[in-house]
Structures are given as C-alpha cells and as structure tokens.
Amino acid sequence: xxxxxxxxxxxxxxxxxxxxxxxxxxxxxxxxxxxxxxxxxxxxxxxxxxxxxxxxxxxxxxxxxxxxxxxxxxxxxxxxxxxxxxxxxxxxxxxxxxxxxxxxxxxxxxxxxxxxxxxxxxxxxxxxxxxxxxxxxxxxxxxxxxxxxxxxxxxxxxxxxxxxxxxxxxxxxxxxxxxxxxxxxxxxxxxxxxxxxxxxxxxxxxxxxxxxxxxxxxxxx
Amino acid sequence: xxxxxxxxxxxxxxxxxxxxxxxxxxxxxxxxxxxxxxxxxxxxxxxxxxxxxxxxxxxxxxxxxxxxxxxxxxxxxxxxxxxxxxxxxxxxxxxxxxxxxxxxxxxxxxxxxxxxxxxxxxxxxxxxxxxxxxxxxxxxxxxxxxxxxxxxxxxxxxxxxxxxxxxxxxxxxxxxxxxxxxxxxxxxxxxxxxxxxxxxxxxxxxxxxxxxxxxxxxxxxxxxxxxxxxxxxxxxxxxxxxxxxxxxxxxxxxxxxxxxxxxxxxxxxxxxxxxxxxxxxxxxxxxxxxxxxxxxxxxxxxxxxxxxxxxxxxxxxxxxxxxxxxxxxxxxxxxxxxxxxx
Ligand SMILES: Nc1ncnc2c1ncn2[C@@H]1O[C@H](COP(=O)(O)OP(=O)(O)O)[C@@H](O)[C@H]1O
Ligand SMILES: [Mg+2]
Numbered sequence: 102x103x104x105x106x107x108x109x110x111x112x113x114x115x116x117x118x119x120x121x122x123x124x125x126x127x128x129x130x131x132x133x134x135x136x137x138x139x140x141x142x143x144x145x146x147x148x149x150x151x152x153x154x155x156x157x158x159x160x161x162x163x164x165x166x167x168x169x170x171x172x173x174x175x176x177x178x179x180x181x182x183x184x185x186x187x188x189x190x191x192x193x194x195x196x197x198x199x200x201x202x203x204x205x206x207x208x209x210x211x212x213x214x215x216x217x218x219x220x221x222x223x224x225x226x227x228x229x230x231x232x233x234x235x236x237x238x239x240x241x242x243x244x245x246x247x248x249x250x251x252x253x254x255x256x257x258x259x260x261x262x263x264x265x266x267x268x269x270x271x272x273x274x275x276x277x278x279x280x281x282x283x284x285x286x287x288x289x290x291x292x293x294x295x296x297x298x299x300x301x302x303x304x305x306x307x308x309x310x311x312x313x314x315x316x317x318x319x320x321x322x
Numbered sequence: 323x324x325x326x327x328x329x330x331x332x333x334x335x336x337x338x339x340x341x342x343x344x345x346x347x348x349x350x351x352x353x354x355x356x357x358x359x360x361x362x363x364x365x366x367x368x369x370x371x372x373x374x375x376x377x378x379x380x381x382x383x384x385x386x387x388x389x390x391x392x393x394x395x396x397x398x399x400x401x402x403x404x405x406x407x408x409x410x411x412x413x414x415x416x417x418x419x420x421x422x423x424x425x426x427x428x429x430x431x432x433x434x435x436x437x438x439x440x441x442x443x444x445x446x447x448x449x450x451x452x453x454x455x456x457x458x459x460x461x462x463x464x465x466x467x468x469x470x471x472x473x474x475x476x477x478x479x480x481x482x483x484x485x486x487x488x489x490x491x492x493x494x495x496x497x498x499x500x501x502x503x504x505x506x507x508x509x510x511x512x513x514x515x516x517x518x519x520x521x522x523x524x525x526x527x528x529x530x531x532x533x534x535x536x537x538x539x540x541x542x543x544x545x546x547x548x549x550x551x552x553x554x555x556x557x558x559x560x561x562x563x564x565x566x567x568x569x570x571x572x573x574x575x576x577x578x579x580x581x582x583x584x585x586x587x588x589x590x591x592x593x594x595x596x597x598x599x600x601x602x603x604x605x606x607x608x609x610x611x612x613x614x615x616x617x618x619x620x621x622x623x624x625x626x627x628x629x630x631x632x633x634x635x636x637x638x639x640x641x642x643x644x645x646x647x648x649x650x651x652x653x654x655x656x657x658x659x660x661x662x663x664x
Contacts, residue, residue, distance in 0.1 A: 115577035140566035
C-alpha cells in the first residue's frame with residue numbers, strides 16, 4: 102500500500118481500522134482488518150482473508166443491483182486491506198433521531214427500498230445498521246461494510262438480514278425504532294412486491310420466536 | 323432466635339426457569355444471606371420440562387427451609403417474595419411461581435416478578451462492583467450482549483438459534499460425556515479442550531452483532547463421528563470457534579456502545595478460555611473486565627432476591643392475580659428504573 106503517502110485514522114472499529122488517504126490524487130478510504138489476538142492465528146487468517154476478498158465482490162454486485170457502494174480500487178488480501186472511494190457524507194445513524202418525522206420516514210422508506218433491491222438480486226448485507234449507511238450531501242444513500250454479507254436468495258437469509266436491522270434500530274434508535282422499521286418495510290414492499298415482502302415478514306416473525314430452549318419447548322407442545 | 327434488627331429488610335428470591343430450583347435471600351443493602359439450590363439432572367438427554375418441574379415441586383420445601391436457616395430468619399421477617407417470572411420453560415416457571423404465591427399469601431407480603439436475564443446482570447454488577455458494563459450473559463438457555471441505555475438493558479447482540487451453553491452441552495452428550503454432580507457438561511468439555519492441539523475446520527457464523535451456533539454444533543458432532551479427529555481436538559476447536567464468535571460480537575458491541583466495563587455472567591462464565599478472550603478485547607478497548615463469582619454464575623435464587631430488592635424499592639410489585647409467567651420475556655422489555663443513567 103506504499104503509494105498512499107499520508108494515512109489519517111478516521112475510525113477504529115471492532116473489526117477494522119479505517120484510514121483516509123491520498124491515492125493518485127484521489128481521496129480514498131483504506132479499510133484494514135487487523136489480526137485479532139484472542140482467536141487462533143489460523144482461524145483469524147481464514148476469517149480476515151475471506152472477508153477481505155468477499156467484501157469488494159459484494160460491493161460490486163450491490164452496484165449492479167442499483168445500490169450505491171464505494172468503488173473499490175485495490176485489494177491487499179495478505180494484509181487484509183481494501184482501498185476504496187471516499188464517500189463524503191453523514192452516517193444515517195447520526196441523522197435519524199434528530200430528523201423530522203417526515204424526513205425520517207422518507208429516509209427509512211428509501212433504505213427499505215435499497216435492502217429490497219439487494220434481496221431481489223440475491224444478495225444479503227449481513228450487517229444492516231444505520232452506521233453502515235451514508236447519506237451524501239447530494240442526498241444519495243451509500244451502503245458500506247459488506248464483509249458479513251452473502252450471495253443468497255433464500256428467505257431465511259433475507260429474514261435474518263431484516264431482523265438484524267430491526268434489532269439494530271431497537272438498540273440504537275429505541276425512541277423511533279417502530280416507526281422506522283414500519284417505513285423500512287414499506288420501502289421494501291414497494292421494491293419487492295407485496296408477495297415477496299409478506300413472505301419475508303412472516304419469516305421475521307418466525308425468527309423472533311426462536312431462541313431459548315427450542316428443543317425443550319417442542320417436547321412441551 | 324432471630325438476629326433481625328429493627329430496620330433490616332429482607333427479600334427472598336425463587337429461581338426455577340430451567341433445571342435448577344434455587345432460593346436466595348438478600349437484605350436491602352445487597353448482602354446475600356442465603357443461596358441454595360437443588361439441581362435436576364436428567365437420566366438421559368437434555369432437560370425434560372415436566373420432569374424438571376416435578377423435581378422442583380419436590381425439592382421446594384427443603385430448599386426454602388435451608389435458605390431460611392442459612393439466613394437465620396423466619397418467614398415473617400421477609401419484606402417481599404421475588405420469583406423468576408420468565409423467560410424460561412413453562413412447567414418449571416409455573417412451579418416456582420406457585421411456590422412464591424403460596425409463600426407470599428401465607429405471610430401476607432408482596433410478590434415481585436423478576437426477569438431472569440435482568441437478574442443475571444444485576445447480581446454480576448452487585449458482586450463485581452461494575453457500574454455501567456457491557457454484559458455478556460452466556461448460559462445454557464441464553465446468549466446475549468446487553469448494555470444499559472435510557473431506562474432499559476438494550477440487546478446489542480444475541481444468538482440467532484441455540485445458546486452457547488446449550489451448544490457445549492449437546493455436543494458433550496453426543497460425545498458420550500456424562501453430567502456428574504460438581505462437573506457440569508460444559509466443564510468436561512473445557513477440560514478436554516485444554517488438551518486439544520489441532521484446529522479442526524468448523525463453521526464460523528457472525529451476522530451483524532448476532533451469531534449462529536447450530537451449524538457449528540452439527541459440524542463438530544459430524545467431525546467427531548467421522549473419527550478423523552480426537553475428542554480433545556474437536557472440543558478444542560468447538561470452543562475456539564464458538565468463543566471467538568461470541569468474543570467478536572462482544573467486541574463489536576463494545577466499540578459501538580463505548581462502555582468502559584465488560585462483565586461476563588451466566589453459567590458459561592466459569593470457562594477460563596472464554597474469560598481470557600474477553601479480557602483481551604476489554605484490554606484493547608481500555609475497558610475494565612470482570613467476571614461474576616462462580617456461585618452466582620449459574621442460575622441462582624440470590625440474583626432473584628437481589629433484583630427483587632431493587633424492583634421492590636421502586637414499587638414494582640405484582641398482584642397475585644397478575645403474576646402469570648412469561649415464557650419469552652425479553653430483557654429489553656423490562657423497565658429498570660433503579661439503574662441510573664451514567
Ligand atoms: N468509503 C467510505 N467513505 C466514507 N466513509 C466510510 C467509507 N467506508 C466506511 N466509512 C465509514 O467508516 C465506518 C466504518 O466502516 P465499516 O466498513 O463499516 O467498518 P466496521 O467493520 O469497522 O464497521 C462506517 O460506518 C462509515 O461511517
Ligand atoms: Mg460498520
């Protein structure tokens with residue numbers, strides 16, 4: 102990654118460190134997945150490699166589904182680094198609580214539509230949270246952080262994807278979570294059609310009922 | 323003779339959400355005066371809810387008596403009776419609730435319904451002096467990462483299918499290990515894992531801040547059946563994969579919430595390897611790491627008693643007529659007015 106002259110750390114997350122850098126006169130973000138010392142080296146390498154290879158592929162495929170993602174310029178699998186276009190904007194996370202109800206609803210409907218577009222194209226994001234969505238100054242929503250995503254058209258995967266987003270809303274935007282998710286489903290339904298949306302909603306309900314003592318409960322019944 | 327001073331108040335707590343029937347007594351200053359249990363150990367397989375409930379009903383009088391004896395108080399000295407109202411197995415919960423209602427009516431004292439998961443967090447905070455932790459609560463029935471925000475414990479991550487303790491237990495049974503008194507199945511796996519060396523490739527499934535363990539369990543069992551790997555190596559690999567997943571989601575939640583403390587609670591908290599992994603991520607984020615002491619890690623009545631004290635202090639009692647059990651009572655549905663926003 103020698104060509105990036107200056108690197109400024111912009112975010113140290115749990116999984117990766119993000120740097121702002123200059124690459125041939127372009128403002129870029131370098132996402133570096135650092136080794137995790139708590140897990141065995143072999144496992145750590147497998148996971149980091151897989152995600153580093155996987156993320157750019159899914160970002161590219163998302164574009165084809167009509168979902169804006171940063172363009173990837175370089176992938177350094179050995180070092181777990183992805184160099185991508187810098188997206189100027191704000192995380193939806195920072196905007197949602199303070200937005201007016203109408204604006205909030207509009208954003209969520211749009212996000213729902215984008216999730217629907219991904220799903221219709223056989224992609225699941227795997228980490229739908231409002232910090233992984235950036236609203237640019239021009240008003241476009243970009244999705245980032247596809248490392249946990251998957252190519253899957255299965256109802257189960259789609260249900261889990263939306264379930265995770267609902268849970269993320271509940272833990273982070275608890276005052277407005279219900280209205281937001283409602284709007285997300287509206288946008289999702291518009292993108293996917295009523296039948297597909299109803300099937301996923303049914304799946305979400307089923308997923309929510311899972312959890313503690315599944316096997317034992319079956320004996321009770 | 324009783325040692326009850328005039329203004330000392332006590333709460334008795336009954337825990338019976340799964341395989342343990344336990345009674346604890348706490349005073350209103352957070353002193354645990356009694357904590358005693360009787361465990362149902364199934365002859366074969368996992369918990370049979372009705373059998374467990376039968377065990378609890380039979381064990382209840384002796385366990386209650388033992389708790390009162392430990393605390394050196396009489397039933398009439400109690401200020402309130404708390405019971406685990408959920409989440410848990412229906413027949414087990416109902417047995418505990420019946421005992422609690424009977425006792426409360428007999429001494430004519432109020433009943434407090436306690437959420438089992440909240441209780442695991444509160445006893446952890448009480449025992450470790452953690453103030454505002456990110457908590458990993460991992461047991462046979464639950465695996466979740468929670469932190470307090472605005473009136474409730476919010477769930478940041480959790481299992482999408484089976485619990486961590488359940489994953490280890492079911493694997494242990496499939497490997498032919500037996501549940502012995504004093505050596506739970508999870509501990510048997512831990513001992514074997516410590517002798518393992520070779521990492522068997524197994525699934526690693528993290529989704530957002532959630533995780534899925536059922537695929538890992540199936541793959542580990544299959545790997546063992548095939549006979550290509552030793553039991554020690556499969557135990558080792560199962561633990562490394564499962565604990566790495568749990569640690570990864572905990573670290574994600576830690577980065578997200580920016581809490582300064584990490585608390586490990588629930589039955590799996592006893593595992594040294596899991597403790598070491600969590601200690602590592604806590605250190606990396608400059609957070610203080612604490613583990614609930616062993617006697618309060620597994621399901622116990624003391625945690626119900628102490629959480630009963632907290633709830634009672636805020637007037638959160640339930641009339642007997644409304645004291646029905648809640649099988650799927652999520653932690654993030656419970657108001658915790660006693661927790662102060664830091
Ligand atoms: N290409 C980008 N341009 C601008 N900001 C970005 C870009 N990629 C990520 N970010 C910001 O950095 C944060 C962390 O990046 P992300 O890929 O989500 O990594 P992590 O796994 O740490 O969450 C995102 O929430 C987003 O705000
Ligand atoms: Mg992210």
